Amino acid sequence: MDFNHSDRARALQEQLSVFMDRHVYPNEKAYEAAAHDGMRDGRYHAPALLEELKAKARAEGLWNMFLPKAHGEHGAGLSNLEYAPLAEMMGRVEWASEVFNCSAPDTGNMETLALFGSEAQKREWLDPLLDGRIRSAFSMTEPEVASSDATNIRCSIRRDGDSYVINGRKWFTSGAQAAACKLLIVMGKTDPDNPQTHKQQSMILVPRDAPGVKIIRDIHVFGYQSGIGHPEIVYDNVRVPASNILLGEGRGFEIAQGRLGPGRIHHCMRLIGAAQRALELMCQRAESRAAFGMKLSEHGSVREDIAHSFCEIEQARMITLMAADKMDRLGNKVAKDLIAAAKIIVPSMAARVIDRAIQVHGGMGVSQDTFLAKAYTYARYIRIGDGPDQVHLSQLARHLIRQHAQPAAA
Template sequence: MDFEYSKRSKELQQRLSLFMEQHIFPVEQEVYAFHANPDNRWKKWPGLENLKEKAREAGLWNLFLPKDYGSLSAGLTNLEYAPLAALMGRVIWASEVFNCSAPDTGNMEVLAKYGDDAQQQKWLLPLMNGEIRSAFLMTEPEVASSDATNIETSIRLEGDSYVINGRKWWSSGGMDPNCKIAIVMGKTDFDAPRHQQQSMILVPMDTPGVNIIRPLSVFGFYDSPEGHAEIVLDNVRVPKGNLLLGEGRGFEIAQGRLGPGRIHHCMRLTGMAQRALEMMALRVSERVAFGRKFKDFSSIRQEIALSQCEVEQARLLTLSAADKMDKKGNKEAKELIAMIKIIAPKMALQVIDRAIQIHGGKGVGPDTPLAHYFAAARMLRLADGPDEVHLYQLGKMIIAKHSSKTDENE
């Protein structure tokens, strides 16, 4: 592949970097402090809508959607979007300013790819306009949800409606005050073949029987205001037309959704890790211990050198996966997607941990984003499939590929 970014991607990188410097970094601590107040946890920071409007005016809106969707989408390829996601990832909450935050990005891709005209008009357009937010409900507390075929939520057809019953948790976006719609994965036929039991359905959050039980924190961070919710679906009744694609197509939709979602997470992780590295380099240039600046200690230099190597390795692997997704499709890129989903969170954790260590007490406190970075990166070793699942599937694919070559030669 050609690692040279397109002219359009370079121009957007410049504009996005300038926007971050002018509008995001100056208010970063203000936003974190606002949401650290329990009274504001599930409220929007008052300046958010103004920033979103500025982003739209700057042409930095809906950058993630890999194919054009009218005037609302930038129509970038995954490779063009990758460095932009990394720039946004430097501040955990920044992606929403550009309407590029999870789980909305994945939900918008699902609606764009699998939704019918009515579903797109009612839910996709408001999401792409940034008027509402959304949630994704798949994981369940009672089963090993790393195997999506285990889920037990039922979606039962009754006349012209589907009735949904189940318990979900880690429902990303579920706490957001602007969350109006959820995509729910459940089973329409428990007796069908294993990968044809699941379906996905659109559930408005104000539907009777949608009960938010509690927000879930990650190492004490609530990821306000979108959060992660535990939700009980108690005889939730929605119109038959809310089903996506058709009965038994849920697993197919999930695979289509998670490929881009995984790569987006990895893009943002490289941005987090790169900023942690830059913070490390600045810290060691300023601090003195035992009569010498930190930067003059050989061990410190080695830590920073290793960190840059690891960030660059993950960045290039991410770009390789993005390029193959663009040229061959998500299915053909599944090995590279699995590789980067395994590598990127671990890389980020290593680099962020070194940055925390070098910052000392400041690194674990509220005065830098490092502790929140660490929590986010650790969670992403579980989100969109834990490491073990990706390692298992990747190993299976590699063995099958090379053993088939051996068989051909015999």
């Protein structure tokens, strides 16, 4: 299997690496300090530093690199395989992806609009998202039901003349607290009595400032308040034009599958970057600290943790690249087995590696003095976000059983 990249892809890797060294790593502490004071009037206002870095990145052509070749006129036009090492670099710093307009949930929402949006919807929402002028959120998970089974979703999307009326309660609507968030993509039921349960759901575009959109509270993850927020939202008789429906009634699951496949693999790419950085910090810490008359790096248990971490990162990176390659060659649907495998393997791997790095750092590892605590939170959360491990394990096993249950003819 040949994972060699084109000259252009290698040039972008070098360019991005230089940008990270010059502009992102040196500004980590400044960004954190500014972001801490960003919440005003119930909305998160991005630091001016971030906007400055976005302008620099766009001027250098490091913009919308996540967009596949089918939408290359809007971005770098890279394949998933070519994008993987770039996403890995960005994943080394929690907020770096936004600098390059490559952050979730906007990436998934932009791909959704590019694939399934009407021309009018693209003009109104996709174009400003691609320009980085606005941000967006994805509103699917509900607190009152087990949303790992999306057929449980209760949010109502009811046709009323030339409008749809939306009623329901959502949470973990990532991105909705951002002051720049102007669009919510909401999944709900337009036909709750349809005997085909996967035809009951639809997705609809809701302006963030539409009357009846009520932010109840932000949801903190392990005590951390995310800048863009994961709020709980009540949709109280929210009325939007009928033209805001995506693709048509009953197409919600179809859209979700088209959206979540790339989103899942992008999370895996970023988490590999976080794990790789944690391994590097673990090695540096182990070599610079001594305990019981020896460097930490001379203790057998620490060496084993470092070696295990290297092996696990390389295994996870390989299956992620295999998934990206299969997506490029055969399409997201055909690659769903490897996407599921990567989603199962990578977040758990990253959490283990980061946890080992935290242990080697001692008290410093759980403090704000390294990126490790937030990185661990991200890795652990993604074992639930975009579908919990158990769902991916079950679906992958079901696919494998169908594939291999019948013995081959002698």
